Amino acid sequence: MTNMEAKHVLVRRKLQTEVTAHLRPNELLPTERELAARFGVSRMTIRQALRTLIDEGHIYAVRGQGTFVSEPRVSKTQALTSFSDDMRARGYRPGSRLLEASLGTADASTAKALGVDLGSAVYRIERVRLADDAPMCHELVQLPARLFPGLLDQDLESSLYQILENRYRTRVVRGDQTIRAISLDRRRADLLGVTPRSSALSVQRISTDDRGRLVERAESVYRADRYDFTTTVTRPRKP
Amino acid sequence: MTNMEAKHVLVRRKLQTEVTAHLRPNELLPTERELAARFGVSRMTIRQALRTLIDEGHIYAVRGQGTFVSEPRVSKTQALTSFSDDMRARGYRPGSRLLEASLGTADASTAKALGVDLGSAVYRIERVRLADDAPMCHELVQLPARLFPGLLDQDLESSLYQILENRYRTRVVRGDQTIRAISLDRRRADLLGVTPRSSALSVQRISTDDRGRLVERAESVYRADRYDFTTTVTRPRKP
DNA sequence: AAGTGGTCTAGACCACCCT
DNA sequence: GGGTGGTCTAGACCACTTT
Numbered sequence: 001m002t003n004m005e006a007k008h009v010l011v012r013r014k015l016q017t018e019v020t021a022h023l024r025p026n027e028l029l030p031t032e033r034e035l036a037a038r039f040g041v042s043r044m045t046i047r048q049a050l051r052t053l054i055d056e057g058h059i060y061a062v063r064g065q066g067t068f069v070s071e072p073r074v075s076k077t078q079a080l081t082s083f084s085d086d087m088r089a090r091g092y093r094p095g096s097r098l099l100e101a102s103l104g105t106a107d108a109s110t111a112k113a114l115g116v117d118l119g120s121a122v123y124r125i126e127r128v129r130l131a132d133d134a135p136m137c138h139e140l141v142q143l144p145a146r147l148f149p150g151l152l153d154q155d156l157e158s159s160l161y162q163i164l165e166n167r168y169r170t171r172v173v174r175g176d177q178t179i180r181a182i183s184l185d186r187r188r189a190d191l192l193g194v195t196p197r198s199s200a201l202s203v204q205r206i207s208t209d210d211r212g213r214l215v216e217r218a219e220s221v222y223r224a225d226r227y228d229f230t231t232t233v234t235r236p237r238k239p
Numbered sequence: 240m241t242n243m244e245a246k247h248v249l250v251r252r253k254l255q256t257e258v259t260a261h262l263r264p265n266e267l268l269p270t271e272r273e274l275a276a277r278f279g280v281s282r283m284t285i286r287q288a289l290r291t292l293i294d295e296g297h298i299y300a301v302r303g304q305g306t307f308v309s310e311p312r313v314s315k316t317q318a319l320t321s322f323s324d325d326m327r328a329r330g331y332r333p334g335s336r337l338l339e340a341s342l343g344t345a346d347a348s349t350a351k352a353l354g355v356d357l358g359s360a361v362y363r364i365e366r367v368r369l370a371d372d373a374p375m376c377h378e379l380v381q382l383p384a385r386l387f388p389g390l391l392d393q394d395l396e397s398s399l400y401q402i403l404e405n406r407y408r409t410r411v412v413r414g415d416q417t418i419r420a421i422s423l424d425r426r427r428a429d430l431l432g433v434t435p436r437s438s439a440l441s442v443q444r445i446s447t448d449d450r451g452r453l454v455e456r457a458e459s460v461y462r463a464d465r466y467d468f469t470t471t472v473t474r475p476r477k478p
Numbered sequence: 479a480a481g482t483g484g485t486c487t488a489g490a491c492c493a494c495c496c497t
Numbered sequence: 498g499g500g501t502g503g504t505c506t507a508g509a510c511c512a513c514t515t516t
Binding site: 006007008041042043044045048062063064065 | 503504505506507508512513514515
């Protein structure tokens, strides 16, 4: 069998459901040694499960005292999601209106962002993204053509990340994002159905796959009245 | 001695400087077993050092192949930093103009955000933050008074996080943030030295310390023309 | 003094990739 | 088949907090 599940993953899931079901914020979890005995695994395996839960903010550990349940979080753990999944999580029905899908060449900033040569072939996909049939976001995505031959023949009204994963075996795992407040120009205001000079949230992203390749450059401009962005920042443990 | 440095921290730092000095993106690192031999530690210790570097995006590992240097990042690893540190990292000289520092009571939304009773005592600190002596951000911070007796007697023109750490032994380790684009009202526009209705980036944060206590609620409104926000989102490895 | 999480060891086997 | 990272074990000592 090709998909054997690791013990620490199993333990993590069991712990998470038990914790959320039976314990309240700031309540004490069993000790690591006790959990190891209960689950019949070594303490290091327990620690690996706890580490993930700590990184995700569900629990916290205090040296010399024990491990505790965190206060409920403002936001879910931040994750790189497609527009469609993001909208569904917010309770909207996602949609898409394709404005352009073409093969072009990389300008200077795109070439630099994607780590390709100036003038090399890049796909250019421009869409207006809808939530409950009303404009939410204007999006321009560019991808190196070399990595995804035949991309324009796919159904671009559906999720791009799904296509990359199923058709090209490319799994996007990280996005480095720059977020700005901007004032909408005439064209984008019209596309989004708001008045010109309205405020909007611009998210510029460069995405990396699980092999470290730069696979996507995207700029998404969201209507300020319909969208906010949540994130969690942490401080290094011992710098 | 009270501050013994862990081996994996030492190894991580050595690795990071070696990697950035001698290796280029997508170049192969030595194997874990080789590194263990070179540094005279066990493989698990090497893995702990590599894990941190992977989480921070400096390197990536591919099963069956090896560990590689990542493409240079758009942004530094996201960290919860004070305004002062943030500005210095961006090449500005930070400053602060105190508008108000008072003891008030928690309104409904503040009480809910900080997990305290409605009407309980909270400090309220309002400042205009400067970068190279020009306004960068308008900030309102509220903290539960119970946790920080005598806070208003401290020097509030300096870093709040420094005060919390040195005076109150409270280490802020996490911030849950909501980021919006807004249009500036008259008062804030005046304070920031821009025209009314300008776009701005609003960052609302709820901060948690290393004991899981909610210690701070802050709203920071940044001038759109001087500030952007960088963040990294990741996708779970095997969902 | 006792108990906790944090670190570390020296092995072992596995799933996966390459040749 | 040989090498890689991923997982796991059964111990051990440490730094720290509480009793």
